[in-house]
Amino acid sequence: MPVLMSNTNAAIAEEKIYVLGCLDDLKTVIVLFNTTKNVWEPEILKPDIELHDERRSFDFLNQRVVMANKMYMREFSQTYVYDPKENIWRPDDMLRSIKLRSACVIDDMLYYYPDDYFYDVKYIKTYDLKRRCLGVVKGLKKLFSRMKKLQFEHTADYGGNLALFYSKGINYRRGRDVKCSMEHWCVEISLERRQGGEIWGKVEYCGQVLVGHRVVLNCLNVMV
Template structure:
Protein backbone atom coordinates (compact mmCIF):
# COMPACT_ATOMS: atom_id res chain seq x y z
CA UNK A 1 0.00 0.00 0.00
CA UNK A 2 1.40 3.38 -1.00
CA UNK A 3 1.99 6.16 1.49
CA UNK A 4 -0.60 8.26 -0.33
CA UNK A 5 -3.29 5.55 0.10
CA UNK A 6 -2.49 5.15 3.81
CA UNK A 7 -2.76 8.90 4.29
CA UNK A 8 -6.27 8.98 2.78
CA UNK A 9 -7.43 6.03 4.93
CA UNK A 10 -6.14 7.69 8.06
CA UNK A 11 -7.92 10.93 7.11
CA UNK A 12 -11.35 9.32 6.91
CA UNK A 13 -11.04 6.76 9.73
CA UNK A 14 -12.64 7.30 13.16
CA UNK A 15 -10.23 9.29 15.33
CA UNK A 16 -9.11 7.51 18.49
CA UNK A 17 -10.58 8.60 21.84
CA UNK A 18 -8.52 11.37 23.36
CA UNK A 19 -9.11 10.02 26.87
CA UNK A 20 -10.52 6.87 28.45
CA UNK A 21 -13.97 6.89 30.07
CA UNK A 22 -14.04 9.14 33.12
CA UNK A 23 -14.73 7.63 36.54
CA UNK A 24 -18.25 8.20 37.86
CA UNK A 25 -17.17 10.52 40.68
CA UNK A 26 -15.32 12.76 38.22
CA UNK A 27 -18.41 13.04 35.99
CA UNK A 28 -20.52 13.94 39.03
CA UNK A 29 -17.95 16.53 40.08
CA UNK A 30 -18.03 18.15 36.62
CA UNK A 31 -21.83 18.17 36.38
CA UNK A 32 -22.11 19.65 39.89
CA UNK A 33 -20.25 22.75 38.66
CA UNK A 34 -22.61 23.24 35.69
CA UNK A 35 -25.57 25.59 36.05
CA UNK A 36 -28.96 23.88 36.41
CA UNK A 37 -30.25 25.73 33.36
CA UNK A 38 -28.23 23.22 31.30
CA UNK A 39 -29.57 20.10 33.04
CA UNK A 40 -32.60 19.64 30.73
CA UNK A 41 -30.24 19.52 27.75
CA UNK A 42 -27.79 17.24 29.54
CA UNK A 43 -30.58 14.81 30.38
CA UNK A 44 -31.04 14.25 26.64
CA UNK A 45 -27.47 13.05 26.16
CA UNK A 46 -28.11 9.55 27.50
CA UNK A 47 -30.07 7.55 30.06
CA UNK A 48 -26.99 7.67 32.26
CA UNK A 49 -26.92 11.48 32.23
CA UNK A 50 -30.68 11.61 32.75
CA UNK A 51 -30.18 9.58 35.90
CA UNK A 52 -27.23 11.64 37.09
CA UNK A 53 -28.89 15.06 36.87
CA UNK A 54 -31.58 13.92 39.33
CA UNK A 55 -29.33 11.90 41.63
CA UNK A 56 -28.78 12.62 45.31
CA UNK A 57 -25.04 12.26 44.76
CA UNK A 58 -25.01 15.15 42.30
CA UNK A 59 -26.89 17.53 44.60
CA UNK A 60 -24.85 16.49 47.62
CA UNK A 61 -21.76 17.37 45.59
CA UNK A 62 -23.27 20.72 44.53
CA UNK A 63 -23.87 21.55 48.18
CA UNK A 64 -20.35 20.54 49.19
CA UNK A 65 -18.84 22.67 46.40
CA UNK A 66 -21.05 25.65 47.21
CA UNK A 67 -22.69 25.46 43.78
CA UNK A 68 -26.30 25.45 44.98
CA UNK A 69 -28.72 27.87 43.30
CA UNK A 70 -32.03 29.46 44.14
CA UNK A 71 -34.72 27.98 41.92
CA UNK A 72 -38.22 29.43 41.66
CA UNK A 73 -41.04 26.89 41.56
CA UNK A 74 -44.40 28.29 40.43
CA UNK A 75 -47.86 26.80 41.02
CA UNK A 76 -50.20 27.84 38.20
CA UNK A 77 -53.98 27.52 38.05
CA UNK A 78 -55.78 26.96 34.75
CA UNK A 79 -58.45 29.65 34.50
CA UNK A 80 -60.68 27.41 32.36
CA UNK A 81 -60.90 24.24 34.51
CA UNK A 82 -59.29 25.19 37.84
CA UNK A 83 -56.55 22.54 37.60
CA UNK A 84 -53.23 23.29 39.28
CA UNK A 85 -49.82 22.51 37.82
CA UNK A 86 -46.24 22.91 39.00
CA UNK A 87 -43.62 24.69 36.90
CA UNK A 88 -40.03 25.75 37.48
CA UNK A 89 -38.48 28.98 36.19
CA UNK A 90 -35.44 28.21 34.04
CA UNK A 91 -32.87 30.48 32.49
CA UNK A 92 -32.19 29.32 28.94
CA UNK A 93 -28.71 29.13 27.46
CA UNK A 94 -29.50 32.28 25.42
CA UNK A 95 -30.26 34.23 28.62
CA UNK A 96 -34.05 34.28 28.27
CA UNK A 97 -36.33 32.70 30.86
CA UNK A 98 -39.26 30.30 30.68
CA UNK A 99 -41.55 28.25 32.91
CA UNK A 100 -41.04 24.51 32.42
CA UNK A 101 -43.81 22.09 33.41
CA UNK A 102 -43.06 19.26 35.85
CA UNK A 103 -45.72 16.71 34.77
CA UNK A 104 -44.99 14.22 37.58
CA UNK A 105 -46.12 16.73 40.23
CA UNK A 106 -49.51 17.68 38.77
CA UNK A 107 -51.40 15.15 40.91
CA UNK A 108 -49.88 16.63 44.06
CA UNK A 109 -51.10 20.19 43.63
CA UNK A 110 -54.17 20.84 45.84
CA UNK A 111 -57.11 22.92 44.65
CA UNK A 112 -56.99 24.59 48.06
CA UNK A 113 -54.08 24.35 50.43
CA UNK A 114 -50.76 25.61 51.67
CA UNK A 115 -47.25 25.42 50.18
CA UNK A 116 -44.00 26.04 52.04
CA UNK A 117 -40.42 25.89 50.69
CA UNK A 118 -37.70 24.67 53.07
CA UNK A 119 -34.24 24.29 51.54
CA UNK A 120 -34.53 21.82 48.66
CA UNK A 121 -38.02 20.65 49.63
CA UNK A 122 -41.56 21.86 49.13
CA UNK A 123 -44.14 20.92 51.76
CA UNK A 124 -47.76 20.68 50.61
CA UNK A 125 -50.84 20.62 52.85
CA UNK A 126 -54.44 20.39 51.71
CA UNK A 127 -56.88 18.26 49.76
CA UNK A 128 -54.69 16.44 47.28
CA UNK A 129 -55.87 14.30 44.38
CA UNK A 130 -53.60 11.38 45.13
CA UNK A 131 -53.43 11.11 48.94
CA UNK A 132 -56.05 10.82 51.72
CA UNK A 133 -57.65 13.82 53.37
CA UNK A 134 -55.55 15.36 56.17
CA UNK A 135 -52.40 13.88 54.69
CA UNK A 136 -49.38 16.00 53.84
CA UNK A 137 -46.44 15.51 51.50
CA UNK A 138 -42.96 16.81 50.85
CA UNK A 139 -41.44 17.13 47.39
CA UNK A 140 -37.70 16.64 46.97
CA UNK A 141 -36.92 19.16 44.23
CA UNK A 142 -33.53 17.59 43.56
CA UNK A 143 -35.07 14.38 42.25
CA UNK A 144 -38.71 15.54 41.79
CA UNK A 145 -39.84 12.73 44.11
CA UNK A 146 -42.80 12.86 46.50
CA UNK A 147 -42.77 11.62 50.10
CA UNK A 148 -45.84 11.08 52.29
CA UNK A 149 -45.58 12.76 55.71
CA UNK A 150 -47.18 11.54 58.95
CA UNK A 151 -50.92 12.22 59.04
CA UNK A 152 -51.93 15.61 60.37
CA UNK A 153 -53.01 15.58 64.00
CA UNK A 154 -55.93 17.88 63.29
CA UNK A 155 -58.96 17.24 61.12
CA UNK A 156 -59.38 20.06 58.61
CA UNK A 157 -62.08 20.50 56.02
CA UNK A 158 -59.69 22.79 54.19
CA UNK A 159 -56.23 24.25 54.70
CA UNK A 160 -56.20 28.02 54.38
CA UNK A 161 -52.58 29.07 54.91
CA UNK A 162 -49.19 27.69 55.95
CA UNK A 163 -45.79 29.28 56.61
CA UNK A 164 -42.55 28.56 58.43
CA UNK A 165 -40.73 30.08 61.41
CA UNK A 166 -37.54 28.60 62.92
CA UNK A 167 -37.93 25.27 61.13
CA UNK A 168 -41.55 24.78 62.13
CA UNK A 169 -44.44 24.98 59.67
CA UNK A 170 -47.67 26.45 61.04
CA UNK A 171 -50.71 25.11 59.19
CA UNK A 172 -54.04 26.87 59.72
CA UNK A 173 -57.39 25.71 58.41
CA UNK A 174 -61.07 25.18 58.99
CA UNK A 175 -62.06 22.11 61.04
CA UNK A 176 -65.31 20.14 60.78
CA UNK A 177 -67.14 23.02 62.38
CA UNK A 178 -67.00 25.72 59.66
CA UNK A 179 -66.92 28.45 62.32
CA UNK A 180 -63.89 26.98 64.09
CA UNK A 181 -60.28 27.44 63.03
CA UNK A 182 -57.42 25.19 64.06
CA UNK A 183 -53.64 25.58 63.85
CA UNK A 184 -51.16 22.71 64.00
CA UNK A 185 -47.37 22.65 63.74
CA UNK A 186 -45.04 20.40 61.71
CA UNK A 187 -41.41 20.23 62.81
CA UNK A 188 -39.23 19.90 59.70
CA UNK A 189 -36.23 18.66 61.74
CA UNK A 190 -38.00 15.79 63.53
CA UNK A 191 -40.52 15.30 60.68
CA UNK A 192 -43.25 15.04 63.30
CA UNK A 193 -46.39 16.97 64.23
CA UNK A 194 -46.43 18.98 67.45
CA UNK A 195 -49.45 19.82 69.66
CA UNK A 196 -52.09 22.10 68.19
CA UNK A 197 -52.12 25.82 68.94
CA UNK A 198 -55.00 27.87 70.24
CA UNK A 199 -56.55 30.28 67.74
CA UNK A 200 -58.60 33.41 68.54
CA UNK A 201 -62.35 32.99 68.81
CA UNK A 202 -62.74 35.77 66.27
CA UNK A 203 -60.84 33.71 63.69
CA UNK A 204 -63.75 31.91 62.01
CA UNK A 205 -64.63 30.79 58.51
CA UNK A 206 -61.68 29.07 56.84
CA UNK A 207 -62.25 30.74 53.48
CA UNK A 208 -61.74 34.15 55.11
CA UNK A 209 -58.06 33.47 55.74
CA UNK A 210 -56.63 33.88 52.29
CA UNK A 211 -52.94 34.78 52.63
CA UNK A 212 -50.02 34.51 55.04
CA UNK A 213 -46.52 35.99 55.23
CA UNK A 214 -43.74 35.92 57.85
CA UNK A 215 -41.86 39.03 58.96
CA UNK A 216 -39.40 39.33 61.86
CA UNK A 217 -40.43 35.99 63.35
CA UNK A 218 -44.17 36.65 63.27
CA UNK A 219 -46.95 35.39 61.01
CA UNK A 220 -49.31 37.86 59.35
CA UNK A 221 -52.55 36.21 58.22
CA UNK A 222 -54.93 38.34 56.16
CA UNK A 223 -58.70 38.15 56.61
CA UNK A 224 -60.21 40.14 53.76
CA UNK A 225 -63.83 39.76 54.95
CA UNK A 226 -63.28 40.96 58.53
CA UNK A 227 -60.90 43.56 57.12
CA UNK A 228 -57.92 43.07 59.39
CA UNK A 229 -54.76 40.99 59.75
CA UNK A 230 -54.08 38.42 62.47
CA UNK A 231 -50.52 38.54 63.83
CA UNK A 232 -49.12 35.48 65.63
CA UNK A 233 -45.83 35.38 67.53
CA UNK A 234 -44.77 31.77 68.26
CA UNK A 235 -42.26 32.76 70.94
CA UNK A 236 -44.96 34.41 73.04
CA UNK A 237 -47.80 32.21 71.70
CA UNK A 238 -49.68 35.49 71.37
CA UNK A 239 -52.26 36.66 68.84
CA UNK A 240 -52.79 40.29 67.85
CA UNK A 241 -54.60 42.15 65.08
CA UNK A 242 -53.32 44.81 62.70
CA UNK A 243 -55.69 47.00 60.70
CA UNK A 244 -52.97 49.24 59.22
CA UNK A 245 -51.63 46.67 56.76
CA UNK A 246 -54.92 45.24 55.52
CA UNK A 247 -54.83 46.22 51.86
CA UNK A 248 -52.38 43.74 50.34
CA UNK A 249 -52.72 40.58 48.31
CA UNK A 250 -50.49 38.14 46.42
CA UNK A 251 -47.57 39.57 48.38
CA UNK A 252 -44.09 38.40 49.38
CA UNK A 253 -41.43 39.32 51.93
CA UNK A 254 -37.79 40.31 51.35
CA UNK A 255 -35.60 41.26 54.34
CA UNK A 256 -38.66 41.45 56.61
CA UNK A 257 -40.43 43.96 54.35
CA UNK A 258 -43.70 43.07 52.60
CA UNK A 259 -44.11 43.90 48.89
CA UNK A 260 -47.12 43.74 46.58
CA UNK A 261 -48.29 45.26 43.31
CA UNK A 262 -51.21 47.63 43.86
CA UNK A 263 -52.96 47.36 40.48
CA UNK A 264 -55.52 50.03 41.40
CA UNK A 265 -52.81 52.69 41.71
CA UNK A 266 -50.24 50.95 39.48
CA UNK A 267 -47.64 51.03 42.25
CA UNK A 268 -45.35 48.53 43.94
CA UNK A 269 -45.94 49.09 47.65
CA UNK A 270 -43.78 48.08 50.62
CA UNK A 271 -44.73 47.70 54.30
CA UNK A 272 -42.07 47.78 57.01
CA UNK A 273 -43.43 46.41 60.32
CA UNK A 274 -40.65 48.16 62.26
CA UNK A 275 -41.87 51.53 61.04
CA UNK A 276 -45.55 50.47 60.79
CA UNK A 277 -45.75 52.41 57.55
CA UNK A 278 -46.30 51.94 53.82
CA UNK A 279 -43.83 53.15 51.20
CA UNK A 280 -43.83 53.19 47.38
CA UNK A 281 -40.97 51.48 45.51
CA UNK A 282 -39.46 53.95 43.05
CA UNK A 283 -37.79 53.38 39.66
CA UNK A 284 -40.31 50.94 38.17
CA UNK A 285 -42.60 53.26 36.23
CA UNK A 286 -41.94 51.71 32.81
CA UNK A 287 -42.48 48.12 34.02
CA UNK A 288 -45.64 48.91 36.00
CA UNK A 289 -47.08 50.78 33.03
CA UNK A 290 -46.70 47.53 31.09
CA UNK A 291 -48.63 45.66 33.80
CA UNK A 292 -51.45 48.23 33.73
CA UNK A 293 -55.01 46.85 33.49
CA UNK A 294 -53.86 43.31 34.27
CA UNK A 295 -56.69 41.10 35.53
CA UNK A 296 -54.24 39.56 38.04
CA UNK A 297 -50.69 39.94 39.31
CA UNK A 298 -48.44 38.10 41.72
CA UNK A 299 -45.30 39.14 43.60
CA UNK A 300 -42.93 36.42 44.79
CA UNK A 301 -39.56 36.51 46.57
CA UNK A 302 -36.61 34.91 44.83
CA UNK A 303 -33.00 34.90 46.07
CA UNK A 304 -33.43 38.25 47.82
CA UNK A 305 -35.20 39.76 44.82
CA UNK A 306 -38.78 40.13 43.60
CA UNK A 307 -40.44 38.22 40.77
CA UNK A 308 -43.46 40.12 39.47
CA UNK A 309 -45.84 38.04 37.32
CA UNK A 310 -48.69 39.46 35.25
CA UNK A 311 -50.65 38.40 32.14
CA UNK A 312 -50.03 39.65 28.62
CA UNK A 313 -52.36 39.32 25.64
CA UNK A 314 -51.32 39.92 22.04
CA UNK A 315 -54.23 39.38 19.68
CA UNK A 316 -55.55 35.96 20.62
CA UNK A 317 -52.29 34.80 22.19
CA UNK A 318 -52.14 34.75 25.97
CA UNK A 319 -48.88 34.76 27.92
CA UNK A 320 -47.49 35.16 31.41
CA UNK A 321 -44.84 37.83 31.74
CA UNK A 322 -42.29 37.87 34.57
CA UNK A 323 -39.84 40.55 35.71
CA UNK A 324 -37.03 40.06 38.21
CA UNK A 325 -36.55 43.15 40.38
CA UNK A 326 -33.57 43.91 42.62
CA UNK A 327 -34.10 46.24 45.59
CA UNK A 328 -32.01 49.00 47.12
CA UNK A 329 -32.46 51.20 50.21
CA UNK A 330 -31.68 54.87 49.77
CA UNK A 331 -31.74 57.68 52.31
CA UNK A 332 -33.40 55.76 55.06
CA UNK A 333 -36.96 54.85 54.08
CA UNK A 334 -36.63 55.18 50.29
CA UNK A 335 -36.74 51.88 48.39
CA UNK A 336 -35.74 51.71 44.74
CA UNK A 337 -36.28 48.85 42.35
CA UNK A 338 -34.31 47.86 39.26
CA UNK A 339 -35.57 45.49 36.55
CA UNK A 340 -32.89 42.84 35.98
CA UNK A 341 -34.83 41.12 33.18
CA UNK A 342 -38.39 40.84 31.86
CA UNK A 343 -39.56 37.95 29.64
CA UNK A 344 -42.66 36.13 28.44
CA UNK A 345 -42.13 32.95 30.46
CA UNK A 346 -45.22 30.99 29.34
CA UNK A 347 -47.10 31.45 26.07
CA UNK A 348 -50.35 29.95 24.80
CA UNK A 349 -52.27 29.02 27.96
CA UNK A 350 -54.72 30.91 30.19
CA UNK A 351 -53.15 30.53 33.64
CA UNK A 352 -52.65 32.68 36.71
CA UNK A 353 -50.02 32.32 39.45
CA UNK A 354 -51.29 30.70 42.65
CA UNK A 355 -47.99 30.47 44.56
CA UNK A 356 -44.25 30.87 44.09
CA UNK A 357 -41.65 28.97 46.12
CA UNK A 358 -37.96 29.82 46.45
CA UNK A 359 -36.12 26.46 46.58
CA UNK A 360 -32.36 25.95 47.06
CA UNK A 361 -30.92 23.10 44.94
Protein backbone atom coordinates (compact mmCIF):
# COMPACT_ATOMS: atom_id res chain seq x y z
CA MET A 1 0.00 0.00 0.00
CA PRO A 2 1.44 3.42 -0.95
CA VAL A 3 0.73 5.09 2.42
CA LEU A 4 0.14 3.99 6.00
CA MET A 5 -3.55 4.35 6.95
CA SER A 6 -5.86 3.43 9.82
CA ASN A 7 -9.61 2.65 9.87
CA THR A 8 -9.34 1.24 6.37
CA ASN A 9 -12.20 -0.06 4.29
CA ALA A 10 -12.44 -1.08 0.65
CA ALA A 11 -14.82 -1.31 -2.28
CA ILE A 12 -14.49 -2.61 -5.83
CA ALA A 13 -15.52 -0.58 -8.88
CA GLU A 14 -14.32 -0.41 -12.48
CA GLU A 15 -11.87 -3.34 -11.97
CA LYS A 16 -10.07 -1.40 -9.25
CA ILE A 17 -10.04 -1.76 -5.48
CA TYR A 18 -10.58 1.57 -3.74
CA VAL A 19 -9.13 1.56 -0.24
CA LEU A 20 -10.30 4.37 2.04
CA GLY A 21 -8.55 5.23 5.26
CA CYS A 22 -7.20 7.90 7.58
CA LEU A 23 -3.70 9.32 7.71
CA ASP A 24 -1.99 10.29 10.96
CA ASP A 25 -3.64 13.72 10.79
CA LEU A 26 -7.06 11.98 10.36
CA LYS A 27 -7.46 13.24 6.81
CA THR A 28 -9.33 10.77 4.61
CA VAL A 29 -7.55 9.52 1.49
CA ILE A 30 -8.16 6.89 -1.17
CA VAL A 31 -5.58 4.62 -2.79
CA LEU A 32 -6.25 2.38 -5.78
CA PHE A 33 -5.18 -1.17 -6.56
CA ASN A 34 -5.37 -2.06 -10.25
CA THR A 35 -6.61 -5.66 -10.45
CA THR A 36 -5.80 -5.91 -14.17
CA LYS A 37 -2.13 -4.94 -13.77
CA ASN A 38 -1.92 -6.29 -10.20
CA VAL A 39 -0.21 -3.12 -8.94
CA TRP A 40 -0.98 -0.14 -6.71
CA GLU A 41 -1.65 3.10 -8.56
CA PRO A 42 0.83 5.86 -7.60
CA GLU A 43 -1.87 8.53 -7.30
CA ILE A 44 -3.36 9.24 -3.87
CA LEU A 45 -6.88 10.68 -4.03
CA LYS A 46 -7.97 13.24 -1.45
CA PRO A 47 -11.76 13.55 -1.17
CA ASP A 48 -13.23 16.99 -0.69
CA ILE A 49 -14.69 15.94 2.68
CA GLU A 50 -13.25 16.92 6.03
CA LEU A 51 -13.43 14.38 8.87
CA HIS A 52 -11.93 15.86 11.99
CA ASP A 53 -11.89 13.09 14.56
CA GLU A 54 -11.30 9.36 14.63
CA ARG A 55 -14.77 8.43 15.84
CA ARG A 56 -16.44 10.13 12.89
CA SER A 57 -13.92 8.66 10.48
CA PHE A 58 -14.53 5.11 11.73
CA ASP A 59 -18.30 5.52 11.45
CA PHE A 60 -17.97 7.02 7.98
CA LEU A 61 -15.61 4.41 6.55
CA ASN A 62 -17.63 1.47 7.86
CA GLN A 63 -20.87 2.53 6.24
CA ARG A 64 -20.34 2.05 2.53
CA VAL A 65 -21.80 0.09 -0.38
CA VAL A 66 -21.16 0.00 -4.13
CA MET A 67 -24.03 0.42 -6.59
CA ALA A 68 -23.64 0.89 -10.34
CA ASN A 69 -19.87 1.37 -9.94
CA LYS A 70 -20.34 4.24 -7.50
CA MET A 71 -19.55 4.19 -3.79
CA TYR A 72 -22.13 5.37 -1.28
CA MET A 73 -20.87 6.27 2.20
CA ARG A 74 -22.76 7.53 5.21
CA GLU A 75 -21.51 9.88 7.91
CA PHE A 76 -24.07 10.29 10.69
CA SER A 77 -27.04 12.11 9.09
CA GLN A 78 -25.52 12.61 5.63
CA THR A 79 -24.80 10.16 2.80
CA TYR A 80 -22.24 10.87 0.08
CA VAL A 81 -21.81 9.25 -3.31
CA TYR A 82 -18.37 8.98 -4.89
CA ASP A 83 -17.93 8.64 -8.66
CA PRO A 84 -14.52 7.02 -9.32
CA LYS A 85 -14.49 8.07 -12.97
CA GLU A 86 -14.86 11.76 -12.15
CA ASN A 87 -13.26 11.64 -8.68
CA ILE A 88 -16.20 13.71 -7.43
CA TRP A 89 -18.07 13.54 -4.12
CA ARG A 90 -21.61 14.81 -3.69
CA PRO A 91 -24.37 14.39 -1.09
CA ASP A 92 -27.26 12.02 -1.80
CA ASP A 93 -30.36 13.16 0.10
CA MET A 94 -32.39 10.07 -0.84
CA LEU A 95 -30.12 7.81 1.22
CA ARG A 96 -29.82 10.04 4.29
CA SER A 97 -32.19 7.86 6.35
CA ILE A 98 -30.56 4.53 5.42
CA LYS A 99 -28.02 2.85 7.70
CA LEU A 100 -25.36 1.36 5.43
CA ARG A 101 -23.31 -0.40 8.12
CA SER A 102 -25.00 -3.78 7.58
CA ALA A 103 -26.44 -3.27 4.10
CA CYS A 104 -25.65 -5.19 0.92
CA VAL A 105 -26.28 -4.74 -2.80
CA ILE A 106 -27.68 -7.41 -5.14
CA ASP A 107 -28.27 -6.48 -8.79
CA ASP A 108 -28.08 -2.76 -7.92
CA MET A 109 -30.82 -3.18 -5.28
CA LEU A 110 -29.89 -2.19 -1.73
CA TYR A 111 -31.07 -4.45 1.14
CA TYR A 112 -30.82 -3.34 4.76
CA TYR A 113 -32.28 -3.60 8.26
CA PRO A 114 -34.78 -0.88 9.21
CA ASP A 115 -32.86 0.56 12.20
CA ASP A 116 -29.57 0.61 14.11
CA TYR A 117 -30.41 -1.92 16.79
CA PHE A 118 -31.54 -4.87 14.64
CA TYR A 119 -33.75 -6.37 17.39
CA ASP A 120 -37.29 -7.61 16.66
CA VAL A 121 -36.78 -7.14 12.92
CA LYS A 122 -40.12 -7.43 11.11
CA TYR A 123 -38.98 -6.88 7.53
CA ILE A 124 -36.03 -6.15 5.24
CA LYS A 125 -36.11 -2.81 3.48
CA THR A 126 -34.95 -2.13 -0.07
CA TYR A 127 -33.79 0.83 -2.10
CA ASP A 128 -34.11 0.69 -5.89
CA LEU A 129 -31.29 2.76 -7.38
CA LYS A 130 -32.83 3.03 -10.86
CA ARG A 131 -36.29 4.06 -9.64
CA ARG A 132 -34.90 5.88 -6.58
CA CYS A 133 -37.64 4.50 -4.36
CA LEU A 134 -37.88 2.57 -1.08
CA GLY A 135 -39.65 -0.73 -0.48
CA VAL A 136 -39.66 -3.96 1.54
CA VAL A 137 -39.02 -7.62 0.74
CA LYS A 138 -42.41 -9.32 0.76
CA GLY A 139 -43.20 -12.90 1.76
CA LEU A 140 -41.09 -13.03 4.95
CA LYS A 141 -43.67 -12.33 7.68
CA LYS A 142 -43.68 -15.96 8.84
CA LEU A 143 -39.88 -15.99 9.09
CA PHE A 144 -39.63 -12.87 11.24
CA SER A 145 -42.58 -13.86 13.45
CA ARG A 146 -40.43 -16.80 14.67
CA MET A 147 -37.38 -14.62 15.31
CA LYS A 148 -38.43 -12.17 17.98
CA LYS A 149 -35.80 -10.73 20.33
CA LEU A 150 -32.93 -11.89 18.15
CA GLN A 151 -30.07 -9.63 17.14
CA PHE A 152 -29.70 -9.32 13.39
CA GLU A 153 -26.16 -8.34 12.44
CA HIS A 154 -25.45 -8.35 8.72
CA THR A 155 -26.83 -8.85 5.25
CA ALA A 156 -24.79 -10.27 2.37
CA ASP A 157 -24.98 -11.17 -1.30
CA TYR A 158 -24.79 -14.98 -1.49
CA GLY A 159 -24.58 -15.81 -5.18
CA GLY A 160 -27.56 -13.60 -5.98
CA ASN A 161 -29.51 -14.70 -2.91
CA LEU A 162 -29.86 -12.63 0.25
CA ALA A 163 -28.09 -13.94 3.36
CA LEU A 164 -29.16 -12.68 6.79
CA PHE A 165 -26.95 -13.24 9.83
CA TYR A 166 -28.32 -13.08 13.36
CA SER A 167 -27.32 -14.23 16.85
CA LYS A 168 -28.93 -15.21 20.12
CA GLY A 169 -27.59 -15.69 23.63
CA ILE A 170 -27.64 -19.13 25.25
CA ASN A 171 -26.99 -20.33 28.79
CA TYR A 172 -25.43 -23.70 29.60
CA ARG A 173 -24.24 -25.40 32.76
CA ARG A 174 -20.63 -26.43 33.35
CA GLY A 175 -20.43 -28.11 36.73
CA ARG A 176 -22.06 -25.76 39.21
CA ASP A 177 -21.52 -22.70 37.05
CA VAL A 178 -23.91 -21.29 34.48
CA LYS A 179 -22.04 -20.06 31.41
CA CYS A 180 -23.18 -17.76 28.63
CA SER A 181 -22.41 -18.09 24.95
CA MET A 182 -23.70 -16.98 21.55
CA GLU A 183 -25.20 -18.88 18.65
CA HIS A 184 -24.77 -17.34 15.21
CA TRP A 185 -27.32 -18.29 12.55
CA CYS A 186 -27.70 -17.69 8.83
CA VAL A 187 -30.81 -17.47 6.66
CA GLU A 188 -30.54 -17.75 2.87
CA ILE A 189 -33.38 -16.11 0.93
CA SER A 190 -33.94 -16.37 -2.82
CA LEU A 191 -35.27 -13.20 -4.44
CA GLU A 192 -37.84 -12.67 -7.18
CA ARG A 193 -38.68 -9.36 -8.81
CA ARG A 194 -42.33 -9.32 -9.87
CA GLN A 195 -44.37 -7.01 -12.05
CA GLY A 196 -44.53 -3.53 -10.64
CA GLY A 197 -41.05 -3.85 -9.15
CA GLU A 198 -42.04 -5.74 -5.98
CA ILE A 199 -39.34 -7.96 -4.44
CA TRP A 200 -40.50 -11.28 -2.97
CA GLY A 201 -38.33 -13.54 -0.84
CA LYS A 202 -38.39 -17.28 -0.16
CA VAL A 203 -36.41 -18.97 2.63
CA GLU A 204 -34.08 -21.59 1.15
CA TYR A 205 -31.99 -22.37 4.24
CA CYS A 206 -31.85 -21.54 7.93
CA GLY A 207 -29.17 -22.98 10.20
CA GLN A 208 -26.55 -22.43 12.87
CA VAL A 209 -23.08 -21.56 11.57
CA LEU A 210 -21.04 -20.55 14.67
CA VAL A 211 -21.11 -21.02 18.43
CA GLY A 212 -19.07 -19.10 20.99
CA HIS A 213 -18.12 -15.63 22.13
CA ARG A 214 -17.55 -14.25 18.67
CA VAL A 215 -18.65 -11.05 16.99
CA VAL A 216 -19.36 -10.97 13.26
CA LEU A 217 -17.78 -7.72 12.06
CA ASN A 218 -18.33 -8.07 8.34
CA CYS A 219 -19.38 -10.49 5.60
CA LEU A 220 -17.63 -10.98 2.28
CA ASN A 221 -18.87 -12.81 -0.80
CA VAL A 222 -15.98 -14.76 -2.36
CA MET A 223 -15.62 -17.31 -5.15
CA VAL A 224 -13.48 -20.42 -4.54
